[in-house]
Amino acid sequence: MEKIAVYPGTFDPVTLGHLDIVERAIPIFDRVIIAVAMDTGGKPTLFSIEERVQMLKDVTKNYPKTEVYGFSGLLITYAQELNACTILRGLRAISDFEHEFQMASINKRLNPSVETLFMMTNESYFFLSSSSVKELAALGCNLKGFVPELIAKKLKERLL
């Protein structure tokens, strides 16, 4: 049986913190599927679903075993459709914990055969989030060390 992990998120936009999680998952799984959420609970996104998917495809094009798709609806249903055994999430500061704990518990209830696996954030990306990157970009900050160059360019085009 292939070991498939699904790594869900909004990825608005993808940061080096997200990519660090993907890189660390590659040796563990046969396939790592990055699932970009179309439904963001009414939260507006800076980039459209097509743009977010394309940016992820661009920055992971040299990664083995990695695929990128957009998805809508229930994550656990999508994981089931993909035959994924694992939902992968990155855990940053303590503030992520409560929300992640709740989601993992609900998903476990909905489908006990799919495990949620948390990876601790690499300490260099502990305080990095897509929203802070957008704020910095809007203020004209250099985004080196936060996002890949291509993403920094897209952020500048959109915000400056």
Ligand code: ADP
């Ligand atoms: P969501 O809106 O579902 O939280 P995000 O795109 O913000 O989507 O994040 C997707 C996943 O990546 C989440 O598990 C999140 O905790 C994780 N993540 C976000 N930023 C980082 C980071 N700097 N380092 C590691 N993981 C991160």
